[in-house]
Amino acid sequence: MSDGIFTLDAEIRTDLGKGASRRLRHAGKVPAVLYGAGKEAVSLTLNHNKLFQAQGFEAFYSHVLTLNIGKEKVEVLVKDMQRHAFKPVVMHLDFLRVDAKVALQTNVPLHFINEEKAESIKLNGGHAEHHMVDVEVSCLPGDLPEYIEVDLINIELDQTIHLTDLVLPKGVSLVELNKGDDNHDLAVVTVKLSKGPKVEDEDAAEGDAAAEAAPAE
Structure with a gap:
């Protein structure tokens, strides 16, 4: 670029x-x-x-x-x-x-990486639910990142990554966490089991259809 x-x-x-x-x-x-x-x-x-x-x-x-x-x-x-x-x-x-010597607050996008490689998603039928696409950061202008990565490679089913789990560049903090309360440790992304068709319901439907098609004795 x-x-x-x-x-x-x-x-x-x-x-x-x-x-x-x-x-x-x-x-x-x-x-x-x-x-x-x-x-x-x-x-x-x-x-x-x-x-x-x-x-x-x-x-x-x-x-x-x-x-x-x-x-x-x-x-x-x-x-x-x-x-x-x-x-x-x-x-x-x-x-x-902006002043090079004064901290600023602005939103920075999140980049979710290795989503397609995570076993919970690739092999175990999970899907990622993204709760946010960017975060508000506080830092000096010279420390401002273009984006923050969220690595999903090791995330498990039903696991949630929160703000406190993010790896931040040096000199960068999250405005929400600076409020000093656990209530501000917001969810970033959760991997949940994808909802598929229920096998027993499909089998039952097939059985009903077969019964209707069979000639009466």
Whole structure:
């Protein structure tokens, strides 16, 4: 993956309002707002094609991005993105400034690995029920992972992996567990026995059908 997707050129905009935003979109631009770090919010515009290409990567949403605003380079996170209801168009973006020395909180996707290799699933008829697809983490920007792996290779039937079972990178903690209560050790994934047809019910149905087809004595 090219690091280029994490760097976007932006321009400060002064023409604000719904009418101005419509004109920008017709010109292939996306309106955006940059805020945070105790500074005033700044209205921006970005090139839609470059942005649309970048947002197609999962890491775009959990990676510290760089905005080139004139000669200034600003590190940011995507905090909100509005898309068109049915067209492949990004309508608006909210960016949050990040400080390299200040911990941030953001959501990071979970990658479930070895699911198809786990004996409980491959050989014993189990299936994985995913209770969450991402987790909220707290860390310094430089420690922010693109994703967190959940290894299912040794998971057994009826076993649940909880937040406390996740292997986190150095310097990363889970916001939910930081609340300091066992009630926050949420379930991440459970392997349960897949429900198949009941053999005895099938046999009974076949027996009934045979009885109905047999001639009366």
